Amino acid sequence: MLKGQILLRDHMLNKFLNILFPETCPVCKNSAKDHKTAPICSDCWQAVSPYEGPMCRKCGRPLISDVSTICGECLEHEPAFSYARSFGLYDGVLKKAISLMKFYGIKRLSRPLSDVMLHLKIPEADVVIPVPLHEKRLRKREFNQSALIAKYLAAGQGITVMLNCLVKIRDTTPQVGLSSQERRKNIKGAFAINNRSLISGKDIVLVDDVVTTGATVRECSKVLKKAGARDIYVITLAHGMME
Numbered sequence: 374m375l376k377g378q379i380l381l382r383d384h385m386l387n388k389f390l391n392i393l394f395p396e397t398c399p400v401c402k403n404s405a406k407d408h409k410t411a412p413i414c415s416d417c418w419q420a421v422s423p424y425e426g427p428m429c430r431k432c433g434r435p436l437i438s439d440v441s442t443i444c445g446e447c448l449e450h451e452p453a454f455s456y457a458r459s460f461g462l463y464d465g466v467l468k469k470a471i472s473l474m475k476f477y478g479i480k481r482l483s484r485p486l487s488d489v490m491l492h493l494k495i496p497e498a499d500v501v502i503p504v505p506l507h508e509k510r511l512r513k514r515e516f517n518q519s520a521l522i523a524k525y526l527a528a529g530q531g532i533t534v535m536l537n538c539l540v541k542i543r544d545t546t547p548q549v550g551l552s553s554q555e556r557r558k559n560i561k562g563a564f565a566i567n568n569r570s571l572i573s574g575k576d577i578v579l580v581d582d583v584v585t586t587g588a589t590v591r592e593c594s595k596v597l598k599k600a601g602a603r604d605i606y607v608i609t610l611a612h613g614m615m616e
């Protein structure tokens with residue numbers, strides 16, 4: 374198809390979608406005409422940018438200065454993953470987009486969010502595994518936002534996504550508001566592996582939407598490593614700060 378035809382097709386598609394779903398951008402309140410990132414308009418989406426400041430080379434946690442290259446947490450408790458990286462900071466438009474997807478069920482935002490994530494160097498791996506939700510929470514939310522992102526990410530890399538192998542066997546209270554130590558305790562023993570033979574010897578990309586202290590991805594990695602995983606790389610959309 375010629376470029377002009379593609380533009381015309383996209384234009385027609387947007388026009389059609391605008392009739393079906395007239396939308397206002399939740400950030401600037403103008404109408405969002407570009408449906409790639411809707412309901413967030415393409416102007417506001419420009420603010421979704423990668424974090425490029427100093428970070429812990431192991432867990433990716435943003436550091437105040439680049440004097441040290443590893444954080445205290447990683448020095449004290451070496452994680453089971455090889456390294457973890459987040460696309461951006463859990464702030465501004467990125468935070469808004471993640472919460473619209475997660476708490477307001479705007480699933481289609483998982484597409485542009487996965488697209489920005491591909492700006493990260495995704496390590497070569499055998500499988501992509503999302504951090505699972507407990508089935509009780511999954512029933513309530515009806516979808517796992519990390520699984521949505523993982524699917525697009527895996528498709529972009531041409532590797533398979535494994536959905537039901539790493540499972541959450543205990544419904545934990547949300548980590549928000551808990552201290553670092555409480556988070557670790559809260560999540561301990563919450564995950565299990567269904568089929569060890571699917572994990573054994575594999576290089577894994579573990580995907581989550583937001584990482585704060587890293588307690589969840591650390592626990593998942595520990596369980597995967599115990600089941601015989603070779604290298605584990607954690608890729609998340611955003612790094613949040615403790616409140």
Ligand SMILES: [Zn+2]
Pocket residue numbers: 398399400401402403413414415416417418
């Ligand atoms: Zn806007």
Ligand SMILES: [Zn+2]
Pocket residue numbers: 429430431432433434443444445446447448
């Ligand atoms: Zn660290």
